[in-house]
Amino acid sequence: MxxxxxxxxxxxxxxxxxxxxxxxxxxxxxxxxxxxxxxxxxxxxxxxxxxxxxxxxxxxxxxxxxxxxxxxxxxxxxxxxxxxxxxxxxxxxxxxxxxxxxxxxxxxQRGVVSAEVVSAVPLSAAQSKGVAQALRTALGKEPEISTRVDPSILGGLKVRVGSRLFDASLKSKLDSLKFALKRA
Structure with a gap:
């Protein structure tokens, strides 16, 4: 979809x-x-x-x-x-x-920022709490987090806040490595 x-x-x-x-x-x-x-x-x-x-x-x-x-x-x-x-x-x-x-x-209006967190597997409560704390520190605002599971990212996380995407997924790292090897 x-x-x-x-x-x-x-x-x-x-x-x-x-x-x-x-x-x-x-x-x-x-x-x-x-x-x-x-x-x-x-x-x-x-x-x-x-x-x-x-x-x-x-x-x-x-x-x-x-x-x-x-x-x-x-x-x-x-x-x-x-x-x-x-x-x-x-x-x-x-x-x-x-x-x-x-x-x-x-x-x-409520003074919070929406963030979508995509992970390869469902996050544990401790992991969710850690992500929320990291976003709170990085953004300086209270995050309102929605989570989604996407096994295609293989591992790591993707976090979208507004139009910004922070991609720390294993798939993107492997794609970068593949691109670098092709150029070598």
Missing amino acids: ADDTKTTDAGDRYAQALFDLANEAGQTAAVESDLKSLKAAYKDSADLRRLLASPAFTAEDKAAGLNAIAKKAKFNATTIKFLGLLAANRRSSDLMSAIAAFERLSAA
């Missing part, structure tokens, strides 16, 4: 509008929780990814699908209206971008 968290201008605009509305209503935390649940559902469901990405489905189909998910998950009314607006404006494909942008806005 491709990285669906790249932001688009439309995703940024929708996220900003949702963030402003949720903030005014004092519902930022509830909306963010809804969006995190939806993001997890998107990652777990090929059907949901297909529904949102495929031009074969009409805006009404997409709205109905998102509305059914929202009602079943008992999402906040603001989140439900946002999903309906996104579908009605034929911007369902920008949903993951809008969620990523909303999470950044919320994190900035």
Whole structure:
């Protein structure tokens, strides 16, 4: 699956509008929780990814699908209206971008920084705590860490903070060595 968290201008605009509305209503935390649940559902469901990405489905189909998910998950009314607006404006494909942008806005408001840590195997509690402490020291802010396992990196870690990527994976080190040997 491709990285669906790249932001688009439309995703940024929708996220900003949702963030402003949720903030005014004092519902930022509830909306963010809804969006995190939806993001997890998107990652777990090929059907949901297909529904949102495929031009074969009409805006009404997409709205109905998102509305059914929202009602079943008992999402906040603001989140439900946002999903309906996104579908009605034929911007369902920008949903993951809008969620990523909303999470950044919320994190900035709370004074934390989001970081994604990719490892070849699941991190132990002690390792997670060590990574959090290292990020706290390096960034000078409280990190909000999401983890992902990607066996293809072979070992080590990749840490993405905003647009910065710190790649200490074994795969990238081997690729660098292979490139250096080819040049020799």
